[in-house]
Structure formats: C-alpha cells, structure tokens
C-alpha cells in the first residue's frame with residue numbers, strides 16, 4: 208500500500224472524525240483519509256447493550272452550548288433524533304456530610320445552599336479584591352486563594368465529574384484558560400463574568416442540555432463516519448518528513464503520503480510518534496482510569512429527580528459518584544426499572560480498579576445504599592472497564608502546549624489535536640477540530656482560540 212492524499216488524519220476517534228467533518232465542509236476538494244489502529248472508529252466512544260440495558264463505556268453525553276458541536280448536529284440531521292436532558296430541569300447533587308444536597312446552579316441557590324457557611328459565602332466576595340497571581344497554580348490552590356477553602360468540595364466534584372481528576376494536581380491555566388483570562392483582564396473572576404454578561408458575550412445565557420441519542424453515543428460515530436475513506440486496523444508506527452515536504456505515515460501494511468498531517472490522537476500516543484521529530488519536554492502525561500458499574504433496580508428503588516451525584520474526596524466514599532441514567536434519557540433499561548451508572552477509580556483511586564467485578568459491585572451497592580433508597584439488591588449489574596484513560600492536564604501541561612506550538616511552527620503541514628491537548632470533553636474536541644481545519648486551510652499554525660470560558664458540568 209502506497210497512496211497519496213492531501214490530508215492524512217491519524218486517529219478516527221471523535222477528534223479525527225470531527226476534523227474530517229470540518230474538512231469536508233470547508234475544503235471539499237481535498238482528498239482526506241483517516242487511519243486508525245482499532246477495527247472500529249470512535250475511540251473512547253462506545254455504547255454497551257445487553258438484554259435491554261444500554262450504557263456507555265466512554266462519554267455519556269455532551270452539552271449543546273458549543274457552536275462547533277451544534278454545527279455538527281445540525282448539518283448531519285442528528286439534531287432531529289437527539290435526546291436532551293436540560294440542566295435547568297435536573298439537579299446535580301453533591302454528597303455533603305453523607306447526604307445528597309443539590310449543587311447550586313444560580314447565584315440565588317448559592318446564597319441559600321447549606322454547602323457553604325455564612326462566612327464561606329461572604330468569603331466568595333474576596334475575589335473582587337484578590338490580586339490575580341500570574342503564575343500557574345493547581346485548581347485547588349487557585350480556588351482557595353480566590354474564593355476561600357469552603358468552595359473546595361464543590362470544585363473537587365467539578366473536576367471529578369469531568370477529569371476523574373485531582374484538584375491538587377490539575378493546572379488552572381490548562382483546565383480553565385478562559386476563566387484565567389477573565390481574572391487577569393478584569394482583576395477578578397466575578398467582575399470579569401459580570402463584564403462578559405453585560406457585553407452579551409457569554410457562551411451560555413440559559414442552562415444548556417446534555418445530549419445523547421436513542422441508540423447511544425455510538426450513533427454520533429456512525430453518522431460522522433459515513434462515506435469517509437477510512438483505513439482501520441492499521442497502527443501508525445512512524446512519521447517521516449519526506450522529500451518535497453510530504454509527510455510519510457508508516458504502518459505495518461505500507462505507507463501513506465500527504466502534504467498535511469492531522470495528529471488526532473490522545474496526548475500520550477501522539478507524543479510517542481512525534482518524539483521522533485523533536486524531543487518533547489515530557490515523555491508522557493498522567494491519566495485517570497475509571498470503571499463504570501451499571502446497576503438496575505426494581506421499582507422499589509427511590510432516586511431523586513436529577514442527573515446524579517458526585518462525592519468530594521473529603522467524604523471518603525467508595526464511588527466517585529453516579530449518574531441516574533434512566534432519569535436523563537429514556538430507553539436505557541427494561542420498563543419499570545431504574546438504571547444507575549456508578550463511577551469508580553479516577554486519578555486518586557486507581558487501586559480500586561484492581562478489585563474483581565463482584566467486589567466492585569458489592570462495594571458500589573453498599574456505598575449507594577447509604578445515599579439512596581435501595582431496599583433490594585440490583586436486578587442487573589455489569590462492570591464496564593474502558594481501556595482508555597482520561598488525560599490529566601496537570602502542572603507540566605502548559606510547557607507541553609508551548610512545545611506543540613513550536614512543533615506546528617517548525618514542521619509545515621503538521622497539526623496536533625486530540626484528547627488531552629486543549630481539554631478533554633467532546634465539545635473541546637469539536638472546537639479544536641474546527642480550529643485545526645481553519646489553520647490547515649489558511650496554511651498556518653494554531654491560533655489559541657480554545658480559551659473560551661467553559662462551564663464545568665458533569
């Protein structure tokens with residue numbers, strides 16, 4: 208196999224598929240191929256189905272508040288079949304002193320929440336006077352400095368719900384670049400948010416909705432993969448910058464060539480391949496693995512109306528939290544039952560994934576039983592153990608981003624996107640793919656436009 212294209216996309220996960228989508232939309236004349244080592248496209252996106260139960264190995268949905276994702280939904284017609292769960296209609300709960308308390312989703316709710324003491328609520332306003340620190344900090348340090356230590360459990364669950372991460376390790380500059388910009392420009396986060404609101408520039412004016420599909424997240428992959436040239440089951444072994452500036456992508460089955468190369472891989476496999484061109488400042492970044500324990504209960508179970516809950520580390524619980532899947536999206540389990548997906552492990556507790564399936568189910572059930580009314584054992588239980596890990600944007604991440612910028616400037620035609628570069632959510636992948644295609648079409652490197660203020664939701 209030796210074939211020439213205009214663009215080779217390495218990785219047919221969501222990042223690669225979104226890049227192909229935007230290339231077709233904005234540069235339809237280009238010959239594009241996707242190449243992936245797996246036998247199916249979609250990467251981390253994978254839907255589980257068994258005996259009338261439907262759950263997700265990877266992402267459970269994404270919010271409809273990002274332009275690029277909405278473009279994909281509308282252009283493909285997926286907006287007509289999607290299921291939505293509006294955040295405004297569903298509480299998200301936090302485990303607080305062993306019981307579930309709604310997470311405040313408005314300033315009014317924040318004033319009345321039992322999650323903060325009166326002094327803790329007053330301390331939030333100190334943000335207006337705290338001089339922004341220029342240097343990067345962990346999210347925990349940053350939040351405690353600006354808003355006081357009382358907010359840490361709420362910040363903890365926000366990063367648990369997105370990164371399965373550790374607020375004492377994740378970098379504020381990498382995870383929330385948009386909020387950092389606001390803070391530095393306005394001298395305070397609250398002042399910055401107010402200015403943004405007054406200017407009518409917010410991404411979100413009302414609370415958005417979580418999106419999934421009747422057939423699960425795999426439907427997105429199916430639609431994005433339609434009518435694309437894709438080479439599956441081919442692991443890329445080497446990248447070579449050949450004569451005439453063409454990129455040579457080497458696999459066991461042969462070689463492909465193209466003027467432009469989009470690396471749409473998670474950070475670690477990308478670093479492995481790119482290190483042959485230039486040594487990166489770190490050889491790998493940390494990742495968090497989770498198990499998803501799918502449990503269904505009979506109608507005696509009582510689950511509060513809502514998305515689910517998360518538990519901060521200070522609560523010392525077995526599960527990171529749980530999604531009340533049947534409340535969010537219909538058709539996930541047989542009629543009359545309630546299905547819950549419980550998350551276990553994460554950056555702080557990889558040892559829990561060493562437990563057997565039976566042990567995990569028993570411990571997850573015992574944990575949930577203290578928070579919810581679950582009078583009888585689950586009628587169905589399955590432990591899903593996704594292969595992939597969630598990249599952690601920790602304190603070495605900004606250095607890595609500078610290195611990527613230098614690589615893209617030095618190596619013409621090279622574009623680096625994918626899981627863990629500019630964020631980890633599906634919306635981040637769609638946004639970065641659009642920016643990558645813009646840069647490719649314009650024949651230049653990256654513009655850092657991913658620093659929008661993105662609300663962190665689970």
Ligand SMILES: Cc1cc2nc3c(=O)[nH]c(=O)nc-3n(C[C@H](O)[C@H](O)[C@H](O)COP(=O)(O)OP(=O)(O)OC[C@H]3O[C@@H](n4cnc5c(N)ncnc54)[C@H](O)[C@@H]3O)c2cc1C
Nearest residue numbers: 218220221222243244250251265266267443625626632633
């Ligand atoms: C457990 C879990 C839960 C998540 N939950 C959510 C959620 O609820 N909401 C949300 O918005 N996001 C969530 N995410 C994140 C979301 O899944 C990612 O944003 C997205 O799937 C990343 O897509 P990607 O294409 O960049 O990477 P991936 O999906 O990892 O795809 C990369 C592809 O590259 C291929 N590949 C790797 N190395 C090579 C090689 N050498 N040669 C050829 N191919 C190669 C792989 O086979 C894979 O197909 C979750 C992720 C995980 C792991």
